[in-house]
Amino acid sequence: MRHPVVMGNWKLNGSKEMVSGLIKGLDAALNGVEGVDVAIAPPVMYLDLAEQLLSKANSKANSKANSKANSKANSKANSKIILGSQNVDLHNNGAFTGDISPAMLKEFGASHIIIGHSERREYHNESDEFVAKKFAFLKENGLTPVLCIGESEAQNEAGETVAVCARQIDAVINTQGVEALNGAIIAYEPIWAIGTGKAATADDAQRIHAAIRAHIAEKSEEVAKNVVIQYGGSVKPENAAAYFAQPDIDGALVGGAALDAESFAAIAKAAAEAKN
Ligand code: PGA
Numbered sequence: 001m002r003h004p005v006v007m008g009n010w011k012l013n014g015s016k017e018m019v020s021g022l023i024k025g026l027d028a029a030l031n032g033v034e035g036v037d038v039a040i041a042p043p044v045m046y047l048d049l050a051e052q053l054l055s056k057a058n059s060k061a062n063s064k065a066n067s068k069a070n071s072k073a074n075s076k077a078n079s080k081i082i083l084g085s086q087n088v089d090l091h092n093n094g095a096f097t098g099d100i101s102p103a104m105l106k107e108f109g110a111s112h113i114i115i116g117h118s119e120r121r122e123y124h125n126e127s128d129e130f131v132a133k134k135f136a137f138l139k140e141n142g143l144t145p146v147l148c149i150g151e152s153e154a155q156n157e158a159g160e161t162v163a164v165c166a167r168q169i170d171a172v173i174n175t176q177g178v179e180a181l182n183g184a185i186i187a188y189e190p191i192w193a194i195g196t197g198k199a200a201t202a203d204d205a206q207r208i209h210a211a212i213r214a215h216i217a218e219k220s221e222e223v224a225k226n227v228v229i230q231y232g233g234s235v236k237p238e239n240a241a242a243y244f245a246q247p248d249i250d251g252a253l254v255g256g257a258a259l260d261a262e263s264f265a266a267i268a269k270a271a272a273e274a275k276n
Helices: 016-029 044-070 102-107 118-123 128-140 153-157 161-176 202-217 221-226 237-244 261-275
Strands: 005-009 037-041 081-085 110-115 144-149 185-188 228-232 251-254
Touching: 005 110, 005 185, 005 228, 005 261, 016 037, 016 044, 016 081, 016 261, 037 110, 044 081, 102 110, 102 128, 110 128, 128 144, 128 161, 144 161, 153 161, 161 202, 185 202, 202 221, 202 228, 202 237, 237 251, 237 261, 251 261
Parallel strands: 005 037, 005 251, 037 081, 081 110, 110 144, 144 185, 185 228, 228 251
Antiparallel strands: none
8 A cells, every 4th residue: 555645845935934834834734634644845944943843743743642542532643744855966975065965864854855856957957867866865875765757848748748757767767776666756747737727637647647657567566556656736725635536646746835834734634535
């Protein structure tokens, strides 16, 4: 059984006040939601603050779970919020001005690291090969890669969607073997759907997710069966349940709607309800 994962990509948004308000809001809004892994990726600048706030929230959730379990009452407790990040460098130290290492991310409790987001591929010229190297380096450092893949509007119109996704995944499989995908997360994000409000239909997304899984299954059915594939691109509380009702959509990578505690929690809740 694949466990659903809903992750918030905060992108270049935040301030101390916003991070603290959003995490407190999420902690409250996720009350009683379980059966879904919920992760947030604030800008690295705020990882320290986020870690401190999350450790407070998570320890409160744990003690609540313990006391409820002890009293044998309704044992629902908050899902623990996992900390993530939006990028990583290919080195753990050295003369690499401006970069952030896996070791640093780990020190601040970040475990789920987004790589290959289309905004980095486009604005920072990150190639499939470069992203695959980041994937390998994260695994080597015991972190969970959240590998973003997806086609542009032109590629979509040209019917190249599955080929583009396969190529992006093959950059990992061909250098590290299909087993490298074990424990990793793939986020299928059609570029034309990101931040546009023009989300893929649930049926179309399911078709692509199934094709991605089938592509991986050509190398290993076992890996294909177990790998979590999220959908991303204009996921909102209004459309989330339709995605999660699809058999091959295991969660979501959420941008805009992750900046609002109620909206993000509603999406996490929809995943928990659909998948349990
Ligand atoms: P969006 O962004 O939800 O705002 O479309 C998704 C993403 O870029 O991960």
